[in-house]
Structures are given as C-alpha cells and as structure tokens.
Amino acid sequence: xxxxxxxxxxxxxxxxxxxxxxxxxxxxxxxxxxxxxxxxxxxxxxxxxxxxxxxxxxxxxxxxxxxxxxxxxxxxxxxxxxxxxxxxxxxxxxxxxxxxxxxxxxxxxxxxxxxxxxxxxxxxxxxxxxxxxxxxxxxxxxxxxxxxxxxxxxxxxxxxxxxxxxxxxxxxxxxxxxxxxxxxxxxxxxxxxxxxxxxxxxxxxxxxxxxxxxxxxxxxxxxxxxxxxxxxxxxxxxxxxxxxxxxxxxxxxxxxxxxxxxxxxxxxxxxxxxxxxxxxxxxxxxxxxxxxxxxxxxxxx
Amino acid sequence: xxxxxxxxxxxxxxxxxxxxxxxxxxxxxxxxxxxxxxxxxxxxxxxxxxxxxxxxxxxxxxxxxxxxxxxxxxxxxxxxxxxxxxxxxxxxxxxxxxxxxxxxxxxxxxxxxxxxxxxxxxxxxxxxxxxxxxxxxxxxxxxxxxxxxxxxxxxxxxxxxxxxxxxxxxxxxxxxxxxxxxxxxxxxxxxxxxxxxxxxxxxxxxxxxxxxxxxxxxxxxxxxxxxxxxxxxxxxxxxxxxxxxxxxxxxxxxxxxxxxxxxxxxxxxxxxxxxxxxxxxxxxxxxxxxxxxxxxxxxxxxxxxxxxxxxxxxxxxxxxxx
Amino acid sequence: xxxxxxxxxxxxxxxxxxxxxxxxxxxxxxxxxxxxxxxxxxxxxxxxxxxxxxxxxxxxxxxxxxxxxxxxxxxxxxxxxxxxxxxxxxxxxxxxxxxxxxxxxxxxxxxxxxxxxxxxxxxxxxxxxxxxxxxxxxxxxxxxxxxxxxxxxxxxxxxxxxxxxxxxxxxxxxxxxxxxxxxxxxxxxxxxxxxxxxxxxxxxxxxxxxxxxxxxxxxxxxxxxxxxxxxxxxxxxxxxxxxxxxxxxxxxxxxxxxxxxxxxxxxxxxxxxxxxxxxxxxxxxxxxxxxxxxxxxxxxxxxxx
Numbered sequence: 044x045x046x047x048x049x050x051x052x053x054x055x056x057x058x059x060x061x062x063x064x065x066x067x068x069x070x071x072x073x074x075x076x077x078x079x080x081x082x083x084x085x086x087x088x089x090x091x092x093x094x095x096x097x098x099x100x101x102x103x104x105x106x107x108x109x110x111x112x113x114x115x116x117x118x119x120x121x122x123x124x125x126x127x128x129x130x131x132x133x134x135x136x137x138x139x140x141x142x143x144x145x146x147x148x149x150x151x152x153x154x155x156x157x158x159x160x161x162x163x164x165x166x167x168x169x170x171x172x173x174x175x176x177x178x179x180x181x182x183x184x185x186x187x188x189x190x191x192x193x194x195x196x197x198x199x200x201x202x203x204x205x206x207x208x209x210x211x212x213x214x215x216x217x218x219x220x221x222x223x224x225x226x227x228x229x230x231x232x233x234x235x236x237x238x239x240x241x242x243x244x245x246x247x248x249x250x251x252x253x254x255x256x257x258x259x260x261x262x263x264x265x266x267x268x269x270x271x272x273x274x275x276x277x278x279x280x281x282x283x284x285x286x287x288x289x290x291x292x293x294x295x296x297x298x299x300x301x302x303x304x305x306x307x308x309x310x311x312x313x314x315x316x317x318x319x320x321x322x323x324x325x326x327x328x329x330x331x332x333x334x335x336x337x338x339x340x341x342x343x344x
Numbered sequence: 345x346x347x348x349x350x351x352x353x354x355x356x357x358x359x360x361x362x363x364x365x366x367x368x369x370x371x372x373x374x375x376x377x378x379x380x381x382x383x384x385x386x387x388x389x390x391x392x393x394x395x396x397x398x399x400x401x402x403x404x405x406x407x408x409x410x411x412x413x414x415x416x417x418x419x420x421x422x423x424x425x426x427x428x429x430x431x432x433x434x435x436x437x438x439x440x441x442x443x444x445x446x447x448x449x450x451x452x453x454x455x456x457x458x459x460x461x462x463x464x465x466x467x468x469x470x471x472x473x474x475x476x477x478x479x480x481x482x483x484x485x486x487x488x489x490x491x492x493x494x495x496x497x498x499x500x501x502x503x504x505x506x507x508x509x510x511x512x513x514x515x516x517x518x519x520x521x522x523x524x525x526x527x528x529x530x531x532x533x534x535x536x537x538x539x540x541x542x543x544x545x546x547x548x549x550x551x552x553x554x555x556x557x558x559x560x561x562x563x564x565x566x567x568x569x570x571x572x573x574x575x576x577x578x579x580x581x582x583x584x585x586x587x588x589x590x591x592x593x594x595x596x597x598x599x600x601x602x603x604x605x606x607x608x609x610x611x612x613x614x615x616x617x618x619x620x621x622x623x624x625x626x627x628x629x630x631x632x633x634x635x636x637x638x639x640x641x642x643x644x645x646x647x648x649x650x651x652x653x654x655x656x657x658x659x660x661x662x663x664x665x666x
Numbered sequence: 667x668x669x670x671x672x673x674x675x676x677x678x679x680x681x682x683x684x685x686x687x688x689x690x691x692x693x694x695x696x697x698x699x700x701x702x703x704x705x706x707x708x709x710x711x712x713x714x715x716x717x718x719x720x721x722x723x724x725x726x727x728x729x730x731x732x733x734x735x736x737x738x739x740x741x742x743x744x745x746x747x748x749x750x751x752x753x754x755x756x757x758x759x760x761x762x763x764x765x766x767x768x769x770x771x772x773x774x775x776x777x778x779x780x781x782x783x784x785x786x787x788x789x790x791x792x793x794x795x796x797x798x799x800x801x802x803x804x805x806x807x808x809x810x811x812x813x814x815x816x817x818x819x820x821x822x823x824x825x826x827x828x829x830x831x832x833x834x835x836x837x838x839x840x841x842x843x844x845x846x847x848x849x850x851x852x853x854x855x856x857x858x859x860x861x862x863x864x865x866x867x868x869x870x871x872x873x874x875x876x877x878x879x880x881x882x883x884x885x886x887x888x889x890x891x892x893x894x895x896x897x898x899x900x901x902x903x904x905x906x907x908x909x910x911x912x913x914x915x916x917x918x919x920x921x922x923x924x925x926x927x928x929x930x931x932x933x934x935x936x937x938x939x940x941x942x943x944x945x946x947x948x949x950x951x952x953x954x955x956x957x958x959x960x961x962x963x964x965x966x967x968x969x970x971x
Contacts, residue, residue, distance in 0.1 A: 182681050185951050187911045190928060194689060194940070197932045198697040236410055237450035241464040241513065242437035244430075252452050270806070277808050278914050282929065297811055301918070305829075308818045315811035323806040 064335060077327035084321055088140040095131075096120070099138040100289045102129030108307050124309045126300065132309060136317050139291035143318070146203065146292075147273040150210045154272075155265050157211070158218025163249050165219065166226030177223070180216045188213040188275065196284040206285045210275055214268060221264045225257035259336035263329055270325035277318045293318045350521060350553050351384040351407060356416035358402050362626050374625050376402040377413070378577035381652070382660075384521075389547065389554040391568030391585070393561060393600065395622060399577040400557045404523040407555065408440055409433060420521070438468055441519040443543075445526040447510030451498045457484075457509055458494030464516045483512040488542060504535035508542070515546060523555045528563065540567060561604040565589060570658075573597045576625055576633045579652060583659035593661045595638050632664065640665040671956070678952040682945065683737075689944050690733055694726060699935035703746070720746060720937075733941070742945065743938040747930070752942035756927060760946065762832065763916070763923035767907045769842045771900070774850035779896065782857025787884065789862060797854055804851030810914035813844040817918065830920035841919045845912060849903045856899045860892035894962055901958035908954065909947040 068075050087094055097120075106129035112119045123132040165176040183191075195209035229235060234256075238248045277294030279285035281301075286292035288299070293314040300310025357380075359373035377399040384390045392400045405411040407418050409425055418425050425436060444450040451460050461480045465471045471479050481491035487508040498506055507527060514522055524543065528536040544567065546552060558564050564571055565585065572582035573596065581594040592598045599618050620637045623629050629636050635645035644664050652662040700713050700722070717723045721732070736742060742752040778801070785794040820840060821829040828836040864870065865888050873883045913925030920926075924946070931939045 182684070185905070185955060186685065187906045187909045187947065187951075189911050189913060190909070190944070190947060193913075193928065193932045194692065194944075197935060197940075198692055233444055233446060233449040234452055236405075237442070237444060238452075239410055240408060240437065240442045241467060241517070242434040243463075243467050244434065247467060255454055256452065274806075274808055278810060281808075281810055282914055282917065284932070294808075297814065301814060304814060304818050305822050308822075311811065311814045311818070315808065315815070318811065319807050322808075323803060326802060326806055 067335065068331065071331055074327050074331035077324035077331075080320060080324045081328060084140055084317075084324075085144065087137050088144050091137045091141050095134040095137045096122070097131035097134040099130060099134045099291050102126065102131070104129050108303065110307070111309050123313050124307070126296075126307075126310055127303060132296075132313055135291045135296055136293065136314055139293045139296055139314065140317060140321075142203065142286055142290060142292040143273055143276055143294070143321075146207055146210070146276040146286075147269045149207050150214055150272045150276075151265050151269045153207070153211045154214035155218050155261075155268070158215035158220075159222040159254075159261060161215065162219035162222025163226055163254065166223035167230060167245070167249055167253070169230075173223070176219065180219050184216040189278065192275070192279060193282075193284060196279070201284050201287050203286055203290070206276065206279055209279075210272055213275070214272060217268060218261070218264060221261055222257070225260060226253060229253050229257055260333075263333040263336065266325055266329035266332055270322040270329065273318065273325070274322055348385045348387075349383045350386040350421060351555070352417075352419040353383070353403075353407060354381050354417040354419070356380045356403065356406055356418065357414045358399075358406055358411060359414045372626050375577045375628050376625060377406060378628070379416075380574075380577075380579045382572055382579060382582055384553060384555060385570075386520075386553055387547075387551060388569040389556050389567050391564035391571040392555060392557045392574060393559065393564045393571060394574035396559060397576075397622065397625065398574040399625070400559075400574050401525055403574070404442070404525050404555055404557050408437075408442055408523055410442070434468075438517045439519050440521045440523070441514040441517065443507075443510055443514050443522060443524040443527045446530045447506045448498055448503075448530075450510060451506075453497075453499065455497075456494065457496050457498060457501070460498065460509060461494070461512045461516055464513060468517065470517070479516070483516055484509075486515070486546070487512040488538075502535075503530060503532045504539060507531050507539055511539075511542065511546070515550060515552075518550070519552070521553045521555070523557065525557045526559070527556075529558075529560075543567070561600055565604070573600065576623055576628055578633055578662065579660075580634065580663070581659075581661045584657070587657060587659050591659075593655065593659070594634075594663050595640055595665070596634050632662070638665075671960075674956055674959070678949075678956070681952060682948040685948050686737060686941060686945060689941060690730065693937050693940065694722075694729060697935065697937070699746070699937060703935065737941075737945075742942040745936055745939040745942075747934045747936045747939065752936075752938040753945070755939060756924070756942040756946050759922065759924045759927040760950075762921060763910070763912055763925060764908060766838070766841055766845060766916075766921065766923060767904065767912065769838070770845035770907075771849055771904060773842060774846040774853060775900070777846075778850040778854035779857050782854045782896075783861055783884070783889065785854075785858045786861030786865060794858070797858065801851040801854040801858075804847045805855070807847065809844055809848055810918050812847060813841070813915050813918040816840045816844060830918070832920075832922050837919070837921075841915060841921055844915050844918075845907065849900060849907070852899050852903055853896055856896050857892065860895040861888055864888040864892045897958055897961060901954055905951045905954035909950045910943070 068078060102125060106118070106121070106125050107127055109121050109125040109129075110117045111124045112122045114124075117124065121131050121133070123136070125131055126135070161176060165173045191213055192206075192209040195212060196205055199205040199208065230253075234252060235248060238252045243251065276285055276292065277297070280292045280294030281298040283298060286295045288295065296314035297311045297318075300307065300314070303310050356377055358377040360376055362372045362374050380399070380403060382390075392403060394400045402411065406413050406416075407420075409418065409428075413426070420436070420440065423436075425433065428436060455463075458477075458480055461483055462471075462476055465476055465479060480494060484491055484493055489505060489508055489512070493501070493505070493509075498509060501509065507530070511527075527543065528539050531539055540563065543554070547554060554567070556564065556567055568585050570582065570584050571588045573580050573588075573594065575596050581588070581592070581597045588597065589601065592601050596618075618637050619639075623633065623636055629646070631644070631646040631648055632638070632641070632650050635641040638645065642665065648664070650662040650664045652660050654660055699720070700716050704712060704716060714723070721729065724732075740753055744750060745752045745755050748755060781793070781797050785791075785797040788794055817829050817840065821827045826836075827840050828834075831837050865884075867888075870883060870888055873887055874880075878887075908924075910925045910928045912921075912923065913929050915921070916923045916925040917929060924943075927939075928943055930936075931943055
C-alpha cells in the first residue's frame with residue numbers, strides 16, 4: 044500500500060478530509076455542476092407536493108397540447124406546455140422524477156446489498172463457492188437484461204414494485220463482481236490474517252474489517268448503477284411494462300407522448316432531457332467519486 | 345520432558361499450489377514445509393532460523409492454525425488443534441497469539457490504537473465499558489506506551505511504537521504461547537534492542553512461551569533457549585542454544601554461524617561461503633536438500649534423505665556425513 | 667484449440683438448457699396466459715376450453731416432458747398468436763435486426779476507433795476533450811429518446827427520412843444512427859483508455875528508443891494490445907443488441923425485427939414463441955462470446971486455448 048493511499052485511508056480528521064474533498068469538487072467544475080444539478084433534482088422531487096405548479100394527474104381537456112410558454116400559443120401558466128389530457132408537463136416531470144429516482148434508489152439499495160454480500164462470500168471463501176457463484180453471475184450477465192426484465196413483468200404484471208423486483212434481479216451481478224474482486228485483493232493481507240489470529244469470527248472479519256476497507260470503490264459502482272437503473276426504468280416504462288398510468292414517470296411520459304411527435308415535440312423532449320441529464324450527472328459524479336477514492340488514479344489523470 | 349512440553353509438531357507438511365492449470369488444478373506445488381517435527385517446552389523461547397523462503401514463517405502459521413497443513417499434527421497442550429471445530433479453535437486462540445513482522449500492516453488502518461488493542465477483548469467478550477478502557481490503558485503502559493496513544497491512529501506512531509501496539513494486542517488476552525515472526529525486522533535499528541528487551545521482560549512477567557522466528561542469528565542467540573535451523577522446508581538441526589552455537593554439526597548451520605559477527609575480533613572463525621543458489625522449493629533436490637551446495641556431500645546424500653537423529657543431549661541433526 | 671471449442675460448446679448447451687428450463691418454470695408456474703388471451707367477461711367454460719386447447723390443463727410434469735422432447739428436435743410448438751411453428755417465426759425476424767445492428771456497429775467502429783486512437787495519442791488536446799465529452803454523453807442518452815428526437819427533427823420537421831417502417835434507405839438511416847451511438851461511445855471510451863494505458867507502458871518507450879517510426883509504434887504495438895479491451899466491450903454490446911436489446915428503438919421506428927417480436931411475444935403472453943425467442947437469444951449470445959474469445963488469440967499471442 045503506497046504512502047499516499049494509506050494517508051487517505053486513515054483520516055487525521057474526518058472534517059478536514061470532507062472539506063478538502065469539497066474543495067476538489069469545486070475545482071472540478073463539470074463534476075461540481077453535475078452534483079448541483081443532482082441536488083436540484085433530488086430537492087425538487089422531495090418537495091414535489093409544494094413546488095409543483097399543478098396537479099400532475101388532472102388536466103383540463105380544453106388546455107390540451109399547449110406548447111411551452113415561450114412559444115406562440117403558449118400559456119405562461121404551463122412553462123413546458125401541456126399533454127394530450129391538458130396536464131402540466133413540468134408538474135408531471137417533477138412528480139415523475141420522484142418515481143424514477145425512487146426506483147433507481149431502491150433497486151441499487153437492494154441489488155447493491157445483495158450483490159455485495161454475495162461477492163464478499165464468493166471472494167472470501169473461494170474454491171467451489173466462488174466457482175459456483177461466479178458461473179451464475181457470468182450466465183446471468185451475458186443474458187440481455189431487457190428480455191429478462193420483460194419476462195419478469197410478463198409473469199408478475201406491470202407496476203412499480205414488480206419493476207423494482209425485475210431490475211434488482213438484473214442488477215445484482217455487477218455488485219457481486221466488484222465486491223469479489225476487492226475482497227480477493229484483501230483476503231491475503233496481514234490485516235485479515237491478524238483478525239483471524241485474535242479469534243474474529245468469519246462475519247466479524249468480513250463485516251468489521253474487510254467491508255469497511257473496500258467500501259469506497261463499491262460506492263462508485265452504486266452511483267454509476269443508479270444511473271444505469273434510472274435508464275432501465277425509463278426504457279421499461281416507455282415500452283409500457285414499467286410504471287403504469289395514472290402514475291407519472293419520465294419514461295412513461297415519453298411513451299405517452301410518442302403518439303404526438305408530429306405536432307407536440309415537447310411531450311417527449313423535456314422528460315427525455317430530464318432522464319438524460321440525470322444519468323449524465325450521476326455518471327459525472329460517479330467518475331469524480333472514483334478519482335476521489337483512488338489517489339493513484341487521481342495523480343495519473 | 346513430556347510434562348513440560350507445550351507444543352509438539354509431528355511430521356508437519358504444507359504444500360502450496362503453484363500456478364493454476366485448467367479449472368484451477370495446480371500443475372506444481374511449493375514444498376514450503378516438508379515433514380517437520382519438533383517440540384516447544386513451556387516457558388522457553390524456541391528460535392527458528394533460516395533464510396527467507398525456507399518455511400519458517402509457514403511453520404509458525406501452521407502451529408497457530410492460520411494455515412491448514414497438508415498433513416501432520418500440531419499438539420498444543422495435549423490437544424490436537426487441527427481437530428478442533430471453529431468455535432473451539434476460536435476459544436483456543438486466546439491462548440496462542442502472533443506478533444507480526446510488519447505490525448502496521450496487521451492493523452485496520454481506519455481504527456485507532458485503542459480499538460486495535462481492545463479488539464481481541466471485545467471479540468472474546470472479556471471486557472467492556474470502563475473495565476475495557478482500564479485494561480487497554482494498562483496494556484499500553486505495560487508495553488512502554490502511554491494511555492494517550494490510544495487516541496492516535498497507527499500511522500502516526502514510530503515503527504517501534506507500532507510494534508509495541510502489536511505486542512500489546514498479542515498479550516491482551518493473556519496468552520501462554522506467542523509466535524513472534526521476525527518481530528524486529530521492520531523496526532528502526534535504534535529501537536530494536538528495546539523491543540527485544542520488552543519481549544524478554546514480558547516473558548518473565550507473564551510466563552510466556554515464544555516461538556521466535558528470525559533470519560538473524562545474533563537475535564536468535566540473544567533470546568533463544570533452544571534453536572532450530574531450517575533449510576528449504578526441512579528442519580536440519582535443533583539443539584539447546586549454547587550447544588548449537590558452540591558445536592554446530594550440520595554443514596548448513598556451520599555456514600550460517602560463520603556469517604555471524606563475533607564480539608571478540610581475535611576469536612576468528614573459519615569463514616565459510618556457500619556456493620550456489622538456494623534450490624527452488626517447487627522442485628527440491630532429492631535426498632538431502634543441502635547436497636547441491638554441501639562440500640561434504642557424498643553419493644548417498646543425493647539419494648537418501650537423512651533422518652533427524654538425536655546426537656545426545658537433545659542435539660538433533662539430519663545429516664549423513666556426521 | 668479444438669478441445670477448447672468443444673468444451674465451450676458443451677458449456678453453451680448447458681447454459682441454453684438451463685435458461686430455457688428457468689423460463690419454462692417461471693412462465694408455467696406463475697404465469698396465466700388465458701386471462702390475457704380472453705376478454706374479461708369470458709365464462710369459466712371458455713377459459714377451460716382454451717386451457718385445454720393450449721395443453722395447459724395437463725399436469726406440469728407432462729408439459730415439461732413434452733417441452734424437453736420438443737426442444738431436442740428444436741420444436742417449440744406452434745405460436746399461439748400466429749398459428750405457425752414458433753422457432754420459424756422467431757428466426758424470420760432475426761435478419762432485419764442483424765441488418766440494423768451490423769450497419770450500426772460498422773458506423774460506430776469507423777468513427778469511434780480512429781477518434782479514440784487520436785485522443786489517446788494527444789491526451790488533453792481539443793480532440794481528446796471533445797471525444798471524452800461526447801462519448802460520455804453518448805452512453806448516457808436513452809436510445810429510444812434519441813430515436814424520437816431524430817424522428818422529430820429529420821423526419822417530421824425536415825422530411826429527409828421516413829418516420830418509420832422498413833424498406834429503403836429512407837427507413838434505415840435514422841435507426842442505424844440511433845443504434846450506433848451507444849457502441850460508438852463505449853468503444854471510443856475503451857479505445858482511448860486502453861491506448862493511453864498502452865502508450866505509457868515500458869515497451870512503447872523501448873520501441874521508440876529503438877528508433878521505430880511512430881506509426882509502427884502506435885499501430886503495430888500499442889493498438890494490437892489495446893484491441894483486446896475494445897473487442898471485449900464491443901462483443902458484449904453486439905451480443906446484447908443482436909439478441910433483442912434493440913427492442914425500444916425498433917418500436918420507435920416500427921422496424922419489423924427480432925426486438926419488436928419479443929415485445930409482441932410479451933404482450934400476447936405467447937409461451938411457445940417466448941421459449942423459441944429465448945432459445946434464439948441464448949444461441950446468439952453464446953456464439954458471439956465464443957467468437958470474441960477465439961479472436962483474442964489474433965491479437966494476443968500469449969493466449970492459448
């Protein structure tokens with residue numbers, strides 16, 4: 044372990060470290076704005092009931108398909124226009140973000156916890172346990188996720204929780220791979236040997252010593268997978284197998300707006316922009332987290 | 345003698361797979377420890393000496409069952425520890441501890457010194473709350489540190505202090521037996537003697553038995569009561585310290601001793617420089633493993649493995665020539 | 667080499683069998699297609715009759731036996747939706763997707779690989795920064811959304827291409843561009859990263875010190891070593907896309923490919939067709955993986971089978 048990485052792992056003061064990390068974030072302008080954008084998205088979805096200008100589920104049919112406010116025929120009350128039922132697009136994006144972010148967050152929470160646990164076990168115990176688990180991971184991840192998720196939803200029926208189940212089933216493997224590779228590099232260290240020498244149980248060694256020391260690189264994967272899962276949710280909802288009306292989600296809005304692309308471009312453009320920017324921001328922040336946690340990487344680039 | 349014996353090692357063998365072939369089936373094995381037997385007597389310091397890669401560290405790990413041997417037995421205080429199940433073995437670990445060569449790398453870098461020393465007590469549920477704080481403070485004082493060091497992170501300590509923390513942790517459970525694996529080679533030269541003296545004091549105070557592993561003959565001489573010499577996975581000679589240093593029999597031991605500087609410059613010994621390289625433990629030579637470098641080698645040495653025989657007075661040697 | 671291919675093929679058969687069995691169990695134990703195929707007000711009698719027609723009233727073990735016996739003969743039964751053998755129906759839709767994906771991949775590789783090399787050769791330059799940004803954006807954009815934006819711009823507003831359908835170049839350009847974005851982004855990222863890595867290696871310095879000309883260093887030495895990483899990434903993308911991950915984009919352009927067949931299969935709960943599709947997907951994925959593994963040997967002489 045290089046001096047630098049040791050100095051990183053061993054906080055002289057957690058506050059000092061946090062301050063210098065924020066300073067580096069400020070210097071990396073792109074990552075900084077991505078983080079700010081994400082904070083805005085998270086805040087607005089949390090505060091949806093108070094900040095959304097209209098009811099996302101109710102519209103006046105007389106207001107249907109109004110273009111964005113700055114265009115000819117636009118209504119200043121409806122900043123981003125209205126949809127085929129006269130519902131406010133902006134309000135639906137804010138509420139839809141709530142669903143999209145929840146799905147992403149819950150899926151990464153479940154898949155991350157399960158995958159990390161499986162990866163820890165696989166890497167620590169090795170031998171046939173590892174062989175078996177990694178075979179399952181290989182087979183499952185070589186299969187197209189979309190087909191698996193569709194089959195799942197076909198059988199269980201569409202809806203938010205079934206979608207979460209399907210995406211979790213699809214998403215745990217990468218966390219298992221990551222955790223395993225980290226454990227492999229940790230397993231033979233003196234630190235782990237010394238934990239065994241003083242009589243730690245296997246779970247004390249795994250969760251008390253190994254996991255806290257490998258969690259940093261795993262966090263990067265959690266962030267990047269969040270982006271991935273928000274994209275998957277959008278695709279499934281767009282196809283009609285994810286979030287169901289009258290709930291709103293970004294993907295579902297694009298799916299519903301598809302019929303009107305010849306005369307109402309804003310119906311697909313704005314929710315899509317929300318998805319794309321959120322995914323992009325998560326990727327930028329994820330990459331920043333990666334360099335932040337890996338001093339070697341930081342000095343190289 | 346059987347009454348006083350604390351550890352008995354019988355025909356201990358450890359092969360490590362070298363290079364995975366198809367489906368992880370290894371093509372070759374490193375013969376790290378190959379049929380090693382000896383005993384350690386309660387209260388003594390048994391020094392194990394040899395070049396790096398000779399299997400001395402592996403032997404120490406096998407005795408503590410941090411590695412599982414390929415075959416052979418480790419009897420600790422009359423109990424075959426290889427037969428203990430997980431729980432019983434964890435309980436047994438309270439009696440046997442390890443001091444690491446590089447103490448720092450054996451610590452969780454995220455933990456403070458206090459938590460590092462306290463961990464064994466917590467793991468075994470031996471102390472908590474104020475009792476734990478008192479015990480840890482006492483341990484830190486015992487190894488020559490101050491209780492305030494508990495609030496520091498290990499990387500903030502000097503190399504000698506780090507090893508002292510390692511020792512404090514090793515003795516926290518009041519063990520009977522400690523394997524010390526090159527405990528001073530990562531310590532600054534200026535404080536090595538201090539650490540050695542600390543270990544000597546603790547032995548007296550706590551009635552410890554040491555297996556002291558080192559490549560350094562002068563350190564072994566300073567601390568040990570009896571000494572074993574290892575060469576490419578084999579124990580080639582073991583005897584009481586004074587006997588071995590006065591009268592080494594195996595040509596390899598002789599060569600090792602000849603390399604040790606002596607205090608009295610007039611007392612020059614014959615210089616012996618070993619020719620050739622240490623053979624690979626993946627493919628050790630037949631017969632006596634030393635025959636490729638031994639100037640006394642005869643045809644029998646390359647065919648038959650010499651048995652480890654008592655030459656009287658507890659002096660065991662494995663050599664055909666003497 | 668032959669032995670390697672042989673063991674891989676056996677492994678492939680095991681995987682395909684396992685996946686098919688899994689799908690069979692999921693669909694037959696949990697699924698209930700009769701509810702989807704009949705209107706809500708259908709009587710119990712009608713339901714029972716349909717069940718009998720589809721063979722779903724037989725005991726599960728009999729159904730499984732029949733399924734396995736059929737699979738050995740590559741016979742997955744008749745599609746419930748279109749009364750014809752399911753495998754034929756599935757295979758008939760594969761070429762349209764292949765056409766799209768192969769073209770998209772060619773475009774992606776032609777653009778991204780040279781750019782990735784140039785970017786790695788001059789890290790920090792304008793080209794590098796442009797490529798790093800666009801490739802990241804490219805892999806972040808949901809492809810179906812890009813498809814819709816392209817339709818709005820180039821088909822609806824400008825009228826250059828058809829909004830959807832199959833046939834002439836007016837139909838194929840937009841879906842190819844849409845599908846090329848993701849693999850182009852991935853390959854550019856990987857190409858740049860692994861080239862950068864290779865160019866910093868000792869052997870490149872040695873080659874330069876020997877006086878080899880720069881083109882030889884970059885193309886013969888570094889590129890050859892970096893190609894493996896690109897191949898892995900590209901192979902993964904290619905396999906997934908050929909195996910129906912293109913569904914959303916095919917839906918946008920009403921492209922009559924394998925992806926849209928899968929969507930129809932799911933919508934109609936057509937079990938035989940689903941089984942046949944899963945089989946086709948598994949075969950495609952395994953073949954691509956095998957091809958990628960074997961082609962490593964072309965770039966890296968250290969790899970032996």
